Amino acid sequence: VVHDTWDTAYRAPFQPAKVGEAVKLSIRTQQGDVQNAKLVLTKAEITANGGDEYNPDYAAGKTVTYDMQKTGTEDGSDIWSVTITPEENGMYGYTFLLNDMLQYGDDARPGNIGATALRGAKPFQLTVYTADYHTPDWAKEAITCQIFPDRFFNGDKSNDNARTTARGNQPIQHRDWNDIPANHSKTPDKDGDTQDCNDFFGGDLAGITQKLDYLKDLGITAIYVNPMMSACSNHRYDTVDYGTIDPLLGNMEDFQQLVAEMDKRGMHLIMDGVFNHVGDDSIYFDRYGKYQWVGAYEFWSRVYDLMNTKGMKEAAAKEEARKQLIAEGQVFSPYQWENWFEIKNQKAVDEMGEKYAYHDWQGYSSLVPFSDKDLLNEQSSLGEYLLYGDNAVITKWFKDGLSSWRLDVAKEIPAEFWRNVRKTVKQIKTTKGEEPLLLGEIWQDGTQFLTGDQFDSVMNYKLSFAVGDLFLNRGDAKAADDELKILQQNYPREALYDLMNIVDSHDTVRAIYKFGGGQESVAQATLKDFDYELGKARLKLSAAFILGYPGMPTFFYGDEAGVYGSADPDCRRTYPWGNEDKELIAYYKQVMGVRNAHKQLFAHGDVNTLKAEGDIFAYARTNGSEAAVVALNRGKAQQVVIPAGQFADGTVFADALDSSFQAAVSGGRLVVDLGENQARMMIK
Ligand code: ARE
Numbered sequence: 001v002v003h004d005t006w007d008t009a010y011r012a013p014f015q016p017a018k019v020g021e022a023v024k025l026s027i028r029t030q031q032g033d034v035q036n037a038k039l040v041l042t043k044a045e046i047t048a049n050g051g052d053e054y055n056p057d058y059a060a061g062k063t064v065t066y067d068m069q070k071t072g073t074e075d076g077s078d079i080w081s082v083t084i085t086p087e088e089n090g091m092y093g094y095t096f097l098l099n100d101m102l103q104y105g106d107d108a109r110p111g112n113i114g115a116t117a118l119r120g121a122k123p124f125q126l127t128v129y130t131a132d133y134h135t136p137d138w139a140k141e142a143i144t145c146q147i148f149p150d151r152f153f154n155g156d157k158s159n160d161n162a163r164t165t166a167r168g169n170q171p172i173q174h175r176d177w178n179d180i181p182a183n184h185s186k187t188p189d190k191d192g193d194t195q196d197c198n199d200f201f202g203g204d205l206a207g208i209t210q211k212l213d214y215l216k217d218l219g220i221t222a223i224y225v226n227p228m229m230s231a232c233s234n235h236r237y238d239t240v241d242y243g244t245i246d247p248l249l250g251n252m253e254d255f256q257q258l259v260a261e262m263d264k265r266g267m268h269l270i271m272d273g274v275f276n277h278v279g280d281d282s283i284y285f286d287r288y289g290k291y292q293w294v295g296a297y298e299f300w301s302r303v304y305d306l307m308n309t310k311g312m313k314e315a316a317a318k319e320e321a322r323k324q325l326i327a328e329g330q331v332f333s334p335y336q337w338e339n340w341f342e343i344k345n346q347k348a349v350d351e352m353g354e355k356y357a358y359h360d361w362q363g364y365s366s367l368v369p370f371s372d373k374d375l376l377n378e379q380s381s382l383g384e385y386l387l388y389g390d391n392a393v394i395t396k397w398f399k400d401g402l403s404s405w406r407l408d409v410a411k412e413i414p415a416e417f418w419r420n421v422r423k424t425v426k427q428i429k430t431t432k433g434e435e436p437l438l439l440g441e442i443w444q445d446g447t448q449f450l451t452g453d454q455f456d457s458v459m460n461y462k463l464s465f466a467v468g469d470l471f472l473n474r475g476d477a478k479a480a481d482d483e484l485k486i487l488q489q490n491y492p493r494e495a496l497y498d499l500m501n502i503v504d505s506h507d508t509v510r511a512i513y514k515f516g517g518g519q520e521s522v523a524q525a526t527l528k529d530f531d532y533e534l535g536k537a538r539l540k541l542s543a544a545f546i547l548g549y550p551g552m553p554t555f556f557y558g559d560e561a562g563v564y565g566s567a568d569p570d571c572r573r574t575y576p577w578g579n580e581d582k583e584l585i586a587y588y589k590q591v592m593g594v595r596n597a598h599k600q601l602f603a604h605g606d607v608n609t610l611k612a613e614g615d616i617f618a619y620a621r622t623n624g625s626e627a628a629v630v631a632l633n634r635g636k637a638q639q640v641v642i643p644a645g646q647f648a649d650g651t652v653f654a655d656a657l658d659s660s661f662q663a664a665v666s667g668g669r670l671v672v673d674l675g676e677n678q679a680r681m682m683i684k
């Protein structure tokens with residue numbers, strides 16, 4: 001029995017289907033073996049899978065069974081086919097049922113051919129997206145730099161002490177720009193936490209503004225800045241106030257200046273939207289009782305204290321105590337009325353049940369998730385505040401010049417909220433008069449978010465694994481190509497072309513360190529822990545790869561300058577101003593230049609793999625009359641024969657990275673000399 005999702009004889013189209021578009025599915029069985037074949041199609045329910053993962057649940061979904069027709073017999077096989085036209089967007093799964101007893105489904109190896117099973121066959125995935133799904137062209141055309149603001153450039157020393165930090169106003173710890181970040185696990189704070197993240201280097205928004213010409217000159221057209229709203233830690237995922245800029249980074253004027261200067265250079269700003277949790281030391285939670293508004297934590301502990309002192313024991317007394325506190329005329333934030341947060345208070349648990357136990361985010365007590373995600377709906381003041389209200393956080397920042405949100409821990413927030421975010425945000429234009437970009441932080445397959453009703457894009461960790469681990473580190477170009485093919489099959493083209501293509505981030509080891517053989521188990525990497533030159537050679541390959549590929553190539557600040565480091569926080573070292581690897585910067589500038597010089601082709605053109613074998617990866621980009629062939633060799637020097645039958649014989653490709661090299665298609669092949677760890681970006 002054969003069904004091959006990568007072969008249009010079995011599944012057409014290859015790409016996801018638009019709502020209302022016909023999909024033809026076929027299966028081949030041994031001649032005479034099968035008397036009837038059925039297609040079992042299920043639209044997945046996306047449900048929380050125990051913990052935090054939202055996964056497709058096929059068992060819970062709506063199932064429709066279609067009879068297949070025997071359409072012919074060839075080479076000893078019967079061919080069965082059926083054409084379906086899904087009417088709703090979403091993630092679908094399908095299996096085949098033969099003779100009403102034998103199932104055939106995905107065998108879980110990358111892509112294509114499946115396997116038979118008596119029961120429980122795993123469905124093949126089929127993506128159906130809304131007919132009007134559109135993502136911003138500026139993102140497809142962008143080259144992005146990701147900046148961790150404390151570590152990029154200290155442009156304003158006067159703000160270095162603009163605030164204290166959490167836990168009863170500890171002073172912030174300053175470090176010398178040439179130091180490396182403290183290893184957090186060694187510095188437990190007074191609550192016994194090990195993730196205090198209280199070492200600061202002074203980087204700020206003024207610093208980014210002052211270095212815009214550097215970024216522009218490199219070829220960067222968009223900047224993704226890690227959280228910059230008021231917070232306590234150096235990473236600022238523990239939001240204190242969604243409405244203000246962290247004083248250590250500057251103020252609203254600095255923000256406006258950054259945006260204005262970016263505007264002048266045609267650059268787009270992507271900001272981190274952290275809407276799953278807030279900081280414990282925030283105006284919303286106020287664990288330390290620091291703010292004028294009484295936050296949720298403070299409020300509920302006061303309620304229970306009151307119940308205690310007055311000996312009020314019953315459930316009804318809680319309500320009484322609450323009213324009494326309000327009557328005392330305190331300034332309450334609107335937030336605790338609906339109990340936005342879960343409270344760490346045994347009395348609360350006893351009184352109201354386990355639901356009110358306080359859960360921190362993944363064991364970090366400084367991050368407090370919203371207790372009840374239903375409160376993100378239109379009827380709640382939390383929903384109002386974040387999304388639906390007049391000056392709601394999510395829309396407000398677009399008025400201030402934002403072009404995009406990168407949405408933190410996207411899978412822990414219900415899809416319904418993201419649908420509403422899209423509905424709201426897509427009605428507004430950015431201050432540049434453009435379409436805003438919604439980009440989710442997703443590490444796994446992101447299909448469920450990319451069917452037209454939620455995000456435009458996700459962080460493409462899948463590609464970083466395919467290109468960085470499978471191809472560049474292990475030398476298995478075929479395995480890498482298979483992974484990329486799965487993305488091409490699962491993600492609608494609109495999404496595929498603005499994915500945030502990365503090789504590393506603030507959450508991973510630096511790519512140069514990984515490519516040079518560095519191990520994550522080393523907390524603070526030194527040059528002895530990896531091979532810098534090898535790492536650098538492969539880093540260059542990765543840059544060429546993603547600059548030639550569809551999607552939004554994104555670089556973590558300093559990668560281009562030779563910054564290395566192990567896992568968080570070691571990957572967040574300062575940018576080495578004055579001590580950069582100039583040769584590496586020149587290379588980045590060159591490859592970015594190639595993409596920017598052929599923007600239409602690289603941003604919008606078709607892609608197809610020409611060769612993916614062992615150390616060699618070559619792919620073509622085509623767009624009307626334009627064409628390019630990107631060829632990479634992560635092994636020893638060799639002459640490579642690249643199938644290029646899609647181009648007419650005699651077509652000449654010239655390497656934009658090496659003016660001395662060109663090759664002409666001959667007999668449907670391109671013969672290309674590739675040195676050790678060499679990339680060529682050859683333009684027709
Ligand atoms: C801090 C310290 C670290 C220290 C750690 C433990 O910085 O040095 O090792 O504590 O002591 C933010 C900060 C982190 C900080 C953390 C807690 O940036 O530095 O760690 O807060 O204070 C999963 C999530 C994904 C998440 C990653 C990190 O699904 O959403 O883990 N990423 C975002 C941000 C982070 C941020 C937060 C979330 C919290 O990008 O920077 O952390 O707001 C698999 C899974 C993924 C998983 C991934 C990585 O592939 O599929 O789900 O991501 O592995 O673990």
Ligand code: CA
Nearest residue numbers: 156160202204
């Ligand atoms: Ca500063």
